[in-house]
Amino acid sequence: MTVLVAAQQTETPDMPRSRKARLAYRNGLVASTAGVAPGFVQGNLAILPAEYASAFHRFCQLNPKPCPIIGMSDVGSPYIPSLGADLDIRTDVPRYRVWRDGEVVDEPTDVTSYWRDDLVTFVLGCSFSFEEALLDEGMPIRHIEKNVRVPMYRTNIACGEAGPFAGPMVVSMRPFKPADAIRAVQITSRYPAVHGAPVHLGHPHLIGIKDIAKPDYGDPVPVADDEIPVFWACGVTPQSVINAAKLPFAITHSPGLMLVTDLKNRTMAVI
Amino acid sequence: MTVLVAAQQTETPDMPRSRKARLAYRNGLVASTAGVAPGFVQGNLAILPAEYASAFHRFCQLNPKPCPIIGMSDVGSPYIPSLGADLDIRTDVPRYRVWRDGEVVDEPTDVTSYWRDDLVTFVLGCSFSFEEALLDEGMPIRHIEKNVRVPMYRTNIACGEAGPFAGPMVVSMRPFKPADAIRAVQITSRYPAVHGAPVHLGHPHLIGIKDIAKPDYGDPVPVADDEIPVFWACGVTPQSVINAAKLPFAITHSPGLMLVTDLKNRTMAVI
Numbered sequence: 001m002t003v004l005v006a007a008q009q010t011e012t013p014d015m016p017r018s019r020k021a022r023l024a025y026r027n028g029l030v031a032s033t034a035g036v037a038p039g040f041v042q043g044n045l046a047i048l049p050a051e052y053a054s055a056f057h058r059f060c061q062l063n064p065k066p067c068p069i070i071g072m073s074d075v076g077s078p079y080i081p082s083l084g085a086d087l088d089i090r091t092d093v094p095r096y097r098v099w100r101d102g103e104v105v106d107e108p109t110d111v112t113s114y115w116r117d118d119l120v121t122f123v124l125g126c127s128f129s130f131e132e133a134l135l136d137e138g139m140p141i142r143h144i145e146k147n148v149r150v151p152m153y154r155t156n157i158a159c160g161e162a163g164p165f166a167g168p169m170v171v172s173m174r175p176f177k178p179a180d181a182i183r184a185v186q187i188t189s190r191y192p193a194v195h196g197a198p199v200h201l202g203h204p205h206l207i208g209i210k211d212i213a214k215p216d217y218g219d220p221v222p223v224a225d226d227e228i229p230v231f232w233a234c235g236v237t238p239q240s241v242i243n244a245a246k247l248p249f250a251i252t253h254s255p256g257l258m259l260v261t262d263l264k265n266r267t268m269a270v271i
Numbered sequence: 272m273t274v275l276v277a278a279q280q281t282e283t284p285d286m287p288r289s290r291k292a293r294l295a296y297r298n299g300l301v302a303s304t305a306g307v308a309p310g311f312v313q314g315n316l317a318i319l320p321a322e323y324a325s326a327f328h329r330f331c332q333l334n335p336k337p338c339p340i341i342g343m344s345d346v347g348s349p350y351i352p353s354l355g356a357d358l359d360i361r362t363d364v365p366r367y368r369v370w371r372d373g374e375v376v377d378e379p380t381d382v383t384s385y386w387r388d389d390l391v392t393f394v395l396g397c398s399f400s401f402e403e404a405l406l407d408e409g410m411p412i413r414h415i416e417k418n419v420r421v422p423m424y425r426t427n428i429a430c431g432e433a434g435p436f437a438g439p440m441v442v443s444m445r446p447f448k449p450a451d452a453i454r455a456v457q458i459t460s461r462y463p464a465v466h467g468a469p470v471h472l473g474h475p476h477l478i479g480i481k482d483i484a485k486p487d488y489g490d491p492v493p494v495a496d497d498e499i500p501v502f503w504a505c506g507v508t509p510q511s512v513i514n515a516a517k518l519p520f521a522i523t524h525s526p527g528l529m530l531v532t533d534l535k536n537r538t539m540a541v542i
Contacts, residue, residue, distance in 0.1 A: 178471045185456040186468060197457060200449045202473050202499040228473040228499075271542055 016040070019084065021260045022092040030094045030109055033258045034128065041194070041263040043070055043083070043123035044235035045093060046242060047111075047251035050075045053120035055163025059241065060122065062160030066169050066237035068193045070263065073121035080121060083261040089121050095254035102246030111251055119251075125194035126235050126258055127172055129265045133187050142175050142221040149256065150174070151215035152234050156208030157199065159237065164245040170216070171199060171207070171231040175223040181230050188232065190269040200231040207231065217255075287311070290355065292531045293363040301365045301380055304529045305399065312465070312536055313529035314341055314354070314394035315506035316364060317513060318382075318522035321346045324391035326434025330512065331393065333431030337440050337508035339464045341534065344392035351392060354532040360392050366525035373517030382522055390522075396465035397506050397529055398443055400536045404458050413446050413492040420527065421445070422486035423505050427479030428470065430508065435516040441487070442470060442478070442502040446494040452501050459503065461540040471502040478502065488526075 009027065011020050018040040021033065033042055048056055053075070060067035071083040078090045090112045098106040098114055108114075127150070131141055143150045150172045157169040176184055181201055189197040200207050212229055213220045217236055223229050239252050253259060280298065282291050289311040292304065304313055319327055324346070331338035342354040349361045361383045369377040369385055379385075398421070402412055414421045421443045428440040447455055452472055460468040471478050483500060484491045488507055494500050510523050524530060 178473050178477065182456050182469050182472065185453050186460050189457050189460075198453050201453060202449050203497060206449065206497055226474060226477055 016262060018260045018262045019086065022084065022087060025094045025109075026088065026091040028109065030257070032256045033094065033260055034256065037260050038132070039265055041070065041261045041265055041268060042126050042128045042258040043261055044126050044238065045089070045251070045253040045259050046122040046124065046238055047089070047119050048122070048242070048247065049116070049249055050118045050120050052164065052245075052247055056122065056165055056242075058162035059160070059165035060124070060238070062162055063169070063237070064192070065196055065199060065233035066159065066235065068125040068195060069122060070125050070193055071123035071261070075120055076117040078115060078121070080123065083123060083259070083263060085262070087261070089259070090115055093253050093259050094257040097252045097254055099243065099247065099250040099252065101248060102243055107254055114251065123259055123261070124235055124238060125268070127195055127232060128258070129194035129268055130188045130191045130232070132265050133191060133269070134184060137183070137187055139176070139180055139184060139187070143219065146221055148219035148221065150218050151220050152217035152236055153204075153209045153231075154216045154240070159241065164247070165241050167237075167241045167244045168208075169199070170234045170236040170240055172218070172234040173212070173215070173229050173231050175221065175227040175229050177227055181228055184230055190271055192270060193268050195232050195234070198230045198232050202228045204229055204231075287533060289531045289533045290357065293355065293358060296365045296380075297359065297362040299380065301528070303527045304365065304531055305527065308531050309403065310536055312341065312532045312534040312539060313397050313399045314532055315397050315509065316360070316522070316524040316530050317393040317395065317509055318360070318390050319393070319513070319518065320387070320520055321389040321391050323435065323516075323518055327393065327436055329433035330431070330436040331395070331509070333433055334440070334508070335463070336467055336470060336504035337430065337506065339396040339466060340393060341396045341464055342394040342532070346391050347388040349386060349392070351394065354394060354530070354534060356533070358532070360530070361386055364524050364530050365528040368523045368525055370514065370518065370521040370523065372519060373514055378525060385522065394530055394532070395506055395509060396539070398466055398503060399529070400465035400539055401459045401462045401503070403536050404462060404540070405455060408454070408458055410447070410451055410455060410458070414490065417492055419490035419492065421489050422491050423488035423507055424475075424480045424502075425487045425511070430512065435518070436512045438508075438512045438515045439479075440470070441505045441507040441511055443489070443505040444483070444486070444500050444502050446492065446498040446500050448498055452499055455501055461542055463541060464539050466503050466505070469501045469503050473499045475500055475502075
């Protein structure tokens, strides 16, 4: 693989934008991946020792809305050819979080020095894909208009448990006028591999959200009187669950700095 | 056609339930058609002079959610073979309303004596079909549980106008818990020919409904604090619009006493 990787250290004009982005991150660029490669799927990253991987895999199976798997590596392999022929998971994400016993111990831009032969990589769908589908249909997305992070909330919806993995679902919220909320359900239902349809709308307190103006992650956005808040399962859920499991070792991406894949968002639509 | 109709005055065991039902109504039975032929599509009826039919057809085209056409007759023909080989629109509905200048002048069980060579029949999809789809997926429907008529409301949503046909959309309301409301959007989206996805949810006052407990048609049903009201376009819309147009002559069905067709509900699903 050395030759292959070496051959791709230089951008060429015919590379897809996704691959150009990965190459830039591999070469040291650190920046939010939002909007970096329009049309391409980005993913949440979870890298775990094989000892925990099968339980985590089962957790994802039990909780497909917050944890939709779009790619996995073989044990010990840093490659996931289905997501990008040249993709190297150790170098191609702008910034990582290295966890020990539930604490972040490092936030490097390359995890080659942390790599182990027993690591399994999970790549999980992310809301960027369905947001692109919403934008393509002319739907206004408040946090994008306001140029802030999407508001996210810990809920009272318990995820299905598997091994050490357990905890509440984290959701992201986007306010819509009622007719647009209905349309948003339809559009995102087409994309089950990137969180799919909303999990709730209308009554935040019913899912344990006390104050919509105080998200647990991200930034608050206003919800107008003629709008209803719509909630989608969020990829922060697996990160929160991995954190709570206090595994001896794990690697994730840094929030907002995702893995950019060569998959096209439109191919994620089931209908 | 006389022989054909005469041959079908007697029920036979191999007849589909829809045809048995039509035969019973043809022979004088007057009863609600709700639940009479599970699995079969029922339709709202609008019979108009040809002079007004093309404008009404355009009205339906402009307003497919309240007025989804599932069948039409040729001018002057009382038959619609695509909805039932033996179907006779003059006799097969339990009870009709005959309108003159916007007033109901008769409610006969047979309109043979009113028939004219210039009449055109429109059959429009009805909510019974999508309610069956909801029930099949285990969704609770409040007015069915309470054994009352669905609550319906005149809204401030203006229909697209065509010729003399204009007026507000009438909607029906079913309360659901939020996660069920999302599921209900998905399920009914599959059935555009029977009103399809909801037109509104959550904020009745935004569509001009002042008091959810006081429907304009049908019966009120309770909406619990942990539920949201979900609104679908309703087949009462065309009847209300025809009424307001004060046509010299028109025939409709009597509310709740629909045309039972041989179409299967499941064939109405577009996916």
